[in-house]
Amino acid sequence: MLLLVGLVAIVQIVVFALVARANQRNAVAHIEENLQTGARLFRQALKERIDYLSGSAALMSGDYAIKPLLMREPDRPTLRSILLSYTERVKAPVIGLFAADGESLALTEESLAGSQVGPFRTLIEQAAASDREQASGYAYLGESLHILVVVPLYAPFPNVVAWFGLAYPIDTAFARAIKDLTLLEVTFTSDPEEKEPRVLSTTLDPAEAAIVARHRVVTPSPSGRSRVIELAHEPYVSLFDPLPLLNGKPARIALQRSLSAELAPARELERVVLGISIAALLIASLAAGWLARGVSQPLQTLAAHTEHIATGDYTRHLHLDRRDELGQLATAFNHMTTGLAERDRVRTLLGKVVSPEIATQLLKSDLALGGEEREVTILFCDLRNFTGLSEGLSPTALLELLNRYLDRMSAIVERHGGVIDKYIGDAIMALFGAPVPSVDSASQAVATAREMARALERLNRELIAEGSPTLAFGIGINTARVVAGNMGSKSRLNYTVIGDGVNLASRLQSLTRDPSYRTPIIFSEATLRAMPHPPPTRELGTVTVKGKLNAVKIYAIAEPPSAVPL
C-alpha cells in the first residue's frame, strides 16, 4: 500500500515539475516573441516619426516666405525667428537651416553652434549622396539623445538650395509612448562600455534603470537574443539592441517584460494543479488505508490460517464476516480444512487398520490388484491355548488382555522394521522385507522373535502380579520367495503375501507345540542361511512339509529359552 501511495506521489511530483517547467519555458518564449515584436514596433514608430519630421520639413521648405528670405543675404536673426516659429508648428524642438554646402545658416538652439552641428553635417553629406536625398540618425545634442533628420529645401524640386535639420529628443515621454505601443519597459542607455553608463530615458524606476544601464551583455544566451536579468528581485526577460550614433559610441535600447507578470496566469494554474495533486495524494493515502484494512488484513489472516493447517491443526475455522470474494474464499477454505481433516482421519485409520507402510503402499499402488515376487521373511506367532484362557474371563477383560498383548508384540515387530500383515484371532502374521524391501529381513525376524519372548516374560510377570493367568506362544519363521501384493476383489482387497514359504512358516509355528523341540521359536534353514551373522543355533532336525519333496531343516536358538509352561 505504501508502494501505491509512493507511486502516486512520485507521479504527481513529476507532473507538477513538468508543468511548471513547461510554463516557464512558454512564458519566456512568449515574452521573447513580444520583445521581437516590440523591437519591430519601436523601429516602426521611429520610422513614422522620421517620416513625420521629413513631411514637416517638406512643408516648411514649401513655405511661401522661405524662398524670398533666402534670396537675400542671409539674415540670420530673421531666419532663426522663422525656425522658432516652425518649432511650434512641427513640434520638433530643434531646427536648423543649412546651406547647400552644409554651412549652418540658422539654428534654434544657439548652444548647438560649433561642434554640436557636426551630426547634422554628417547627415547632409549622407543625404546628398543618397537617392532619397534624406537621412536620419541618432546623436547626442548636448547630453541628451536625439533623433535627427535632414531634409532638402527644394527651390524648385529637384533643385536643392538648402537643408533643414530637425532633432527630436528621445526622452521619457518618447519611452512612455513606446511602452504604450508595445507594452514593454523601454530604457535608453549610453554606451555600456563606459565606466558609468548613464540612463538617457526610461519607463522604469531610476534604480532599476541604472541596473539595466550597467548590465553587460557578455555571451549570447541560448534562446535567441533575449536574456533574463533581475530587477528589484523580479526576473525580466530583456532584449538589448545597440543604437548606432552619429557622434560617439553606440547607445543601447533595452526592451523588457516582467517574467512574473507573464507567468502570473500560469502560476495560478500551477496552484490549482498543486491543490489537485495534494488532494489526489490524500485520496490515494485514504484508498491505500482502506485497501489495507479491506484486503490485506483478511489476506494476512488467511495466510496465518494456512500456516496452522500446514502444521496439521484442522480444528480451527476461518471467520470472515464478509459477503464478497474474500468471504467466499474463507468459506471455501473452511471446506477445504474439513476435507483435509477428513482425509487425514481416513489416512490415520488406514494406517491403523493396516500398518502405515502397507497403507502407504496401498495408496501408492492405486489399489490395483496384483503383486510382485520378493524374498520375504514371514513370522507367525500364535498364543497357546487362548480359547481355554478365554473361559475364565469376561469378554471385555479378554479383549483387553488380548489388546494389551498384541499392542506390545506389534510394537516390537515394527521396531525391528517388520510389518504386521494381519491379526488372525490371537495370532500375528508379520512380514519382514515387504512392502518395504529389506536386505536383512531374516535377522530382523529372528531378533524380533527373541525380543517378543523376553517381552512375554515381562508381561507374564505383570499378569502374575495382577492375579491373571499367564500367556504362552509359539513363533515360526521362514524366509522364501513369495508373491507380495494386493489380493482380493476389486471392492475389497488385502495386501499380503502368498506362496509355499508362507505355509511353511505357519507349519513351523504349529510345530512349536511339540514339547520335544523345547523351543517356542522355530526357524527354517532358509532363514538361517539368509542371516549374515546368525546367533548360535540348535538343529532340531528335519520336517517334511506337505506337498514338498525335500525335507526342511529346522532350527532353534541355542540359548536356553525361558521355561515354557506346557
Place this chain on the structure above:
Amino acid sequence: MRSLSFFAGCILGLAAPLTSVAASLSVTVKGTKGEPVPDAVVSLVPLDAPPTPPFVSPPVPGEIVQEKQEFASYVTVVQAGARVVFPNRDSVQHHVYSLSKAKKFELPLYNPGQAKSIVFDVSGSVTLGCNIHDWMVAYLVVVPTPYYAKTVAGGTATVSAPAGRYRLELQHPRLTAPIVSEIALGSEDIAREFSIALKPDRRIRRGPDGKAAGYR
C-alpha cells in the same frame, strides 16, 4: 568722287558680313541607351578675341509663358543681356522666382494677363520655379554668345556661325556639368554627335486633382 567711294565703302562694309564665310554645325545628342536627348543646349563661344565679326544684333529676347499651371517650355536659351518676358496666360496667379547664382529674382504674385520681364546679364543656368506651385520648374540658360541652339525632340540641333575658333558647350538640366570642347569652324558644315549620361528625371508628376498623396 568722295561720296561714291564712301557709298561703295558703306556697301562693302554692309556686305562684309554677308560675304564672310558662315558654316553650320549640326549636333546630335544621344543618351546612354542611344535615345535622342531633347532640350540640350549647344552654344559656340568665340575664342578669337576680340570677336570678329562683333556681335551686331542686340540679343534676341526670350519668353517663358505660364499656362495651365506649367511653364510652357522646359528649357529656354537666351544670350546674356537679353530681356526675358514672363507672361501669365494662365487662369491662376503665379509667383515666378529663382534662387540661382546667375540671377536671384522673384516676380511676386501677378495675375493672369499680366507680364513681367527681366534682363539676364550673367551667363549661367537659371532654375525657375513657382513659389505656390511646387511642381513648376523650367530652366533658362543664359549664354555669352548669339550662336546657340536647343536640340529638338529628335535630339538634333543646328548652329550657324562664322568661321573661327569656338568653345563648344553642351548643357542640359540633368547633365552634371557642361561638356566643353574646342571647335574650329571653317567653310564646310560640321556634324558632331554626343553621347551623354543624364541624372534621372525626378520632376514631380502631377497626379489628377492632387490624388498623389495618401498614407505611405
